[in-house]
Amino acid sequence: MGPVTYRRLMARFETAEAAIEALPEIARTGGRQAPPSVPSRREAAQEVERVQALGGRMVFAGDADYPPLLALLPDPPPALSILGDMAALRGRGVGVVGARNASANGQRMAEALATDLAAQELVVVSGLARGIDAAAHRGALHVGLTVAAVAGGLDQPYPPEHAGLQAEIAARGAVITEAPFGTAPQSRHFPRRNRLIAGLSLGLVVVEAAPRSGSLITARLAQEANREIFAVPGSPLDQRCRGTNDLIRQGAHLTESAEDVLANLPDDPRRLGLARAPLFAREHGQGFGDDIPLWDDPADTEIDIGAAQTNIMGLLSPSPTDLDDLVRRSGLPAAAVSAALMHLELALRVEFMPGNRVCRV
Amino acid sequence: MGPVTYRRLMARFETAEAAIEALPEIARTGGRQAPPSVPSRREAAQEVERVQALGGRMVFAGDADYPPLLALLPDPPPALSILGDMAALRGRGVGVVGARNASANGQRMAEALATDLAAQELVVVSGLARGIDAAAHRGALHVGLTVAAVAGGLDQPYPPEHAGLQAEIAARGAVITEAPFGTAPQSRHFPRRNRLIAGLSLGLVVVEAAPRSGSLITARLAQEANREIFAVPGSPLDQRCRGTNDLIRQGAHLTESAEDVLANLPDDPRRLGLARAPLFAREHGQGFGDDIPLWDDPADTEIDIGAAQTNIMGLLSPSPTDLDDLVRRSGLPAAAVSAALMHLELALRVEFMPGNRVCRV
Numbered sequence: 001m002g003p004v005t006y007r008r009l010m011a012r013f014e015t016a017e018a019a020i021e022a023l024p025e026i027a028r029t030g031g032r033q034a035p036p037s038v039p040s041r042r043e044a045a046q047e048v049e050r051v052q053a054l055g056g057r058m059v060f061a062g063d064a065d066y067p068p069l070l071a072l073l074p075d076p077p078p079a080l081s082i083l084g085d086m087a088a089l090r091g092r093g094v095g096v097v098g099a100r101n102a103s104a105n106g107q108r109m110a111e112a113l114a115t116d117l118a119a120q121e122l123v124v125v126s127g128l129a130r131g132i133d134a135a136a137h138r139g140a141l142h143v144g145l146t147v148a149a150v151a152g153g154l155d156q157p158y159p160p161e162h163a164g165l166q167a168e169i170a171a172r173g174a175v176i177t178e179a180p181f182g183t184a185p186q187s188r189h190f191p192r193r194n195r196l197i198a199g200l201s202l203g204l205v206v207v208e209a210a211p212r213s214g215s216l217i218t219a220r221l222a223q224e225a226n227r228e229i230f231a232v233p234g235s236p237l238d239q240r241c242r243g244t245n246d247l248i249r250q251g252a253h254l255t256e257s258a259e260d261v262l263a264n265l266p267d268d269p270r271r272l273g274l275a276r277a278p279l280f281a282r283e284h285g286q287g288f289g290d291d292i293p294l295w296d297d298p299a300d301t302e303i304d305i306g307a308a309q310t311n312i313m314g315l316l317s318p319s320p321t322d323l324d325d326l327v328r329r330s331g332l333p334a335a336a337v338s339a340a341l342m343h344l345e346l347a348l349r350v351e352f353m354p355g356n357r358v359c360r361v
Numbered sequence: 362m363g364p365v366t367y368r369r370l371m372a373r374f375e376t377a378e379a380a381i382e383a384l385p386e387i388a389r390t391g392g393r394q395a396p397p398s399v400p401s402r403r404e405a406a407q408e409v410e411r412v413q414a415l416g417g418r419m420v421f422a423g424d425a426d427y428p429p430l431l432a433l434l435p436d437p438p439p440a441l442s443i444l445g446d447m448a449a450l451r452g453r454g455v456g457v458v459g460a461r462n463a464s465a466n467g468q469r470m471a472e473a474l475a476t477d478l479a480a481q482e483l484v485v486v487s488g489l490a491r492g493i494d495a496a497a498h499r500g501a502l503h504v505g506l507t508v509a510a511v512a513g514g515l516d517q518p519y520p521p522e523h524a525g526l527q528a529e530i531a532a533r534g535a536v537i538t539e540a541p542f543g544t545a546p547q548s549r550h551f552p553r554r555n556r557l558i559a560g561l562s563l564g565l566v567v568v569e570a571a572p573r574s575g576s577l578i579t580a581r582l583a584q585e586a587n588r589e590i591f592a593v594p595g596s597p598l599d600q601r602c603r604g605t606n607d608l609i610r611q612g613a614h615l616t617e618s619a620e621d622v623l624a625n626l627p628d629d630p631r632r633l634g635l636a637r638a639p640l641f642a643r644e645h646g647q648g649f650g651d652d653i654p655l656w657d658d659p660a661d662t663e664i665d666i667g668a669a670q671t672n673i674m675g676l677l678s679p680s681p682t683d684l685d686d687l688v689r690r691s692g693l694p695a696a697a698v699s700a701a702l703m704h705l706e707l708a709l710r711v712e713f714m715p716g717n718r719v720c721r722v
Contacts, residue, residue: 105598233594233606236617237466245594245615254610256597 001036002352003075005345006061008338023346029305030343050181055170056083056154067176069093070199073225077178077196081154084174088145091123094261095201095222097215098132099208099240106132106208106240109232111139113205116258118144122265123173125149125200127193128162132207132215137169146173149196152185153177176200191354194218203228203265205255209243216243219252221354228264230255308332308340313360316350320357363713364436366706367422369699384707390666391708411542416531417444417515428537430454431560434586438539438557442515445535449506452484454561455622456583458576459493459568460601467493467569467601470593472500474566477619479505483626484534486510486561488554489523493568493576498530507534510557513546514538537561555579556715564589564626566616570604577604580613582715589625591616669693669701674721677711681718 001009013019020038027036039047048058059066059080067089070076082089094117096110114124114136124140126133128148140146148169150158154177157163169175178192179185185193197218198204204222206229209215219229229252234241248254253264311330315321327337341358344350351361374380381399388397400408409419420427420441428450431437443450455478457471475485475497485501487494489509501507509530511519515538518524530536539553540546546554558579559565565583567590570576580590590613595602609615614625672691676682688698702719705711712722 105596109596109598232597233602233609233615234596235466235470236593237470241594242617245617248594248609249615254594254606256603256606 002345003077004352005342006078007075008342026343027346030345030347031309031349032347036346036348047181051081051154054083054154054181056081056175057086058082059086065090067200069202070196073195073199076199077192080176080178081181082174082176083154083170085145085172086174088123088147088174089176089200091145092121092265093123093125093147093201094265095125095197095204095218095227096132096136096207097126097197097204097209097218098206098244099210099213099215100129100131100133101240102131102135102208103238103240106232106234107135110135110207113207113232113255113258113261114139114146115143117261118142118146120258120262122262123147123200125197127151127197127218128158128166128169128175130159130162134162134165136207137165141168141172147200148173148175149193149200150175150177150185151179151189151193153179153181153183155181156184158185190214191217195221195354198222198225198227201227203230203261205230205232205261206244206247206252207232208234208238208240209247210239211242211246213243216247217355219247224355228253228266230261230264232256305336305340305343308336309344312337312340312344313349316358316360318360320353320355320359323356323358326358363706364438365713366703367439368436369703387704388707391704391706391710392670393708393710397707397709408542412442412515415444415515415542417442417536418447419443420447426451428561430563431557434556434560437560438553441537441539442542443535443537444515445531446506446533447535449484449508449535450537450561452506453482453563453626454484454486454508455626456486456558456562456565456579456588457493457497457568458487458558458565458579459570459605460574460576461490461492461494462601463492463496463569464599464601467593467595468496471496471568474568474593474616474619474622475500475507476504478622479503479507481619481623483623484508484561486558488512488558488579489519489527489530489536491520491523495523495526497568498526502529502533508561509534509536510554510561511536511538511546512540512550512554514540514542514544516542517545519546551575552578552715556582559583559586559588562588564591564622566591566593566622567605567608567613568593569595569599569601570608571600572603572607574604577608578716580608585716589614589627591622591625593617666697666701666704669697670705673698673701673705674710677719677721679721681714681716681720684717684719687719 009019013022023036051058059082061076061078065086096114110132118124118140124136124146126136128150137146146169152158157166166175179189194217198221204219204227206215206219223229231244231247231252232255233245233248253260315326315329327334330337341350349361350358352358370380374383384397412419420443422437422439426447457475471493479485479501485497485507487497489511498507507530513519518527527536540550555578559582565580565588567576567580584590592605592608592613593616594606594609614621616622676687676690688695691698702711710722711719713719
């Protein structure tokens with residue numbers, strides 16, 4: 001179950017127990033015969049124990065020590081597994097990300113930026129990947145705190161040659177993931193890792209990025225969460241700079257040094273403003289926390305939920321579709337689309353994607 | 362005599378003969394005993410003949426074939442010496458300038474940009490210098506027209522190793538200067554050369570430029586003339602990219618290819634809008650051609666021209682001073698400062714500089 005549906009279920013049923021009890025009926029309305037499998041209490045406890053055995057801990061949405069910048073997201077990850085110093089997740093985070101096949105100069109730039117940012121008490125957040133990510137973590141480790149957001153389980157460092165780096169980061173900062181213990185990272189896990197990087201950061205610096213690369217997706221997620229975007233310019237002759245140059249063209253802060261970042265970061269995370277809710281917020285012109293109905297029980301309304309589902313499934317494809325666009329094309333009220341998608345997600349027929357999009361499974 | 366004073370004298374006296382006749386009296390009011398030396402009719406004719414002997418010609422402000430983009434300047438150069446094809450000076454010019462000590466990649470970029478721009482019927486304008494300038498001329502020569510604006514006389518190619526390049530440009534485009542025949546270029550001649558590049562261009566592309574370099578002065582002159590500014594981004598680790606990155610930060614179009622330039626050039630030079638007049642236009646909120654008095658004869662007004670001159674000379678130094686600032690600090694009406702400066706210039710006691718500035722001689 002994705003974080004959007006999680007948030008909606010909790011808003012509707014208030015306790016996890018009540019939500020779990022209601023699931024089979026909701027899934028059935030969504031067109032699924034067998035109820036979705038919910039881990040047992042014992043399985044959940046086992047997950048917590050495994051993380052603890054590794055020296056880590058699990059943190060849940062609503063917990064007092066849930067990372068505050070992540071909590072500002074409209075759909076905060078429900079469960080996090082964390083190794084290391086929880087304090088690192090309460091600091092003023094700055095993401096530093098970029099190409100895996102980075103140039104030597106790009107890596108030097110990322111390392112110097114990270115060192116200078118960490119020296120100013122900022123927490124450098126990155127994704128443990130080869131190239132820019134590793135350079136950023138290493139630059140920060142010398143002088144301050146760094147956080148690695150990873151795609152797989154805490155016991156599955158990736159890439160394997162960064163196992164030592166992950167251990168260093170856990171010892172002097174923190175490693176964080178949404179993935180359950182034992183998850184070997186696959187490409188489909190990276191969008192969530194990218195969302196963690198964006199969500200843990202007041203601003204995101206992209207050092208080298210080719211067009212259509214993962215770092216640009218992270219930048220879009222950060223922008224959607226109202227975080228500041230920074231990009232280091234580079235020669236147009238190098239493909240790895242085309243993405244960052246394009247970010248600057250679109251309004252990212254042109255970044256040559258840590259000063260350029262510091263001058264444009266909000267002092268107080270609350271100044272970020274609330275991110276817009278991922279569902280229908282643009283239409284209503286409201287942010288998360290305003291009184292957009294989080295849940296519309298079909299029984300409470302005039303909506304024919306079955307017809308809405310058929311309508312929506314006809315519009316969706318395996319490529320992600322923008323939710324606003326879906327509402328417009330469906331001709332249905334936003335509340336009807338919202339309710340229908342909820343049932344469809346629990347029936348495993350659709351999947352919510354980062355960036356306010358949904359696709360057919 | 363500078364172009365500002367030339368324009369004012371012509372506006373006041375209508376014919377060159379009347380202006381020349383009035384000069385001794387004006388200069389005397391400015392505090393100079395001997396009248397300024399005016400070239401004789403014979404000397405002027407000799408200058409024209411020398412340029413013609415080299416295969417070139419002289420063109421004067423107001424002539425039918427005076428370069429139309431230069432004519433849009435608030436203070437068009439009164440006299441130009443030109444070698445080559447006059448048609449090149451009537452085309453849609455684009456300046457391509459940058460560092461003399463350019464990187465190999467910077468030169469490659471300039472050459473490729475110039476080739477692509479020339480292939481689109483644009484005339485590539487540059488300054489014949491080493492590095493970016495030469496690469497831009499060479500890139501354009503393959504496929505279209507290019508114009509070299511130079512600091513010295515037409516018979517004094519500079520740098521000397523570009524004598525062959527200047528000859529090629531004269532054969533397939535044009536070479537243009539404000540300097541009299543025989544002038545060996547010195548550093549004080551380059552601001553006028555830079556103003557020619559800016560004035561002959563609808564837009565100016567800066568490829569590599571260190572902070573406080575001459576290319577940035579050209580960019581400022583182009584901006585003051587309402588021309589579009591383009592800059593190629595580069596690594597912050599290279600000093601030669603700091604100036605261009607800074608231009609982008611200030612609003613220049615980030616430029617990776619000729620398409621970025623073409624997309625942001627006005628189709629019609631008249632869309633440039635009139636450049637603001639170099640004297641006092643900001644204060645009046647008016648452009649050149651509006652009814653700002655071009656000349657205030659002290660006899661016509663209540664102004665004590667002698668006191669104004671003393672006041673102004675006390676405020677000036679050999680470093681250029683902004684004219685608006687001078688008016689503010691003098692406490693005098695703009696018209697009084699304008700009249701006093703005119704007399705002082707003709708007395709060779711002050712000099713007007715590009716960029717709306719004046720200095721003590």
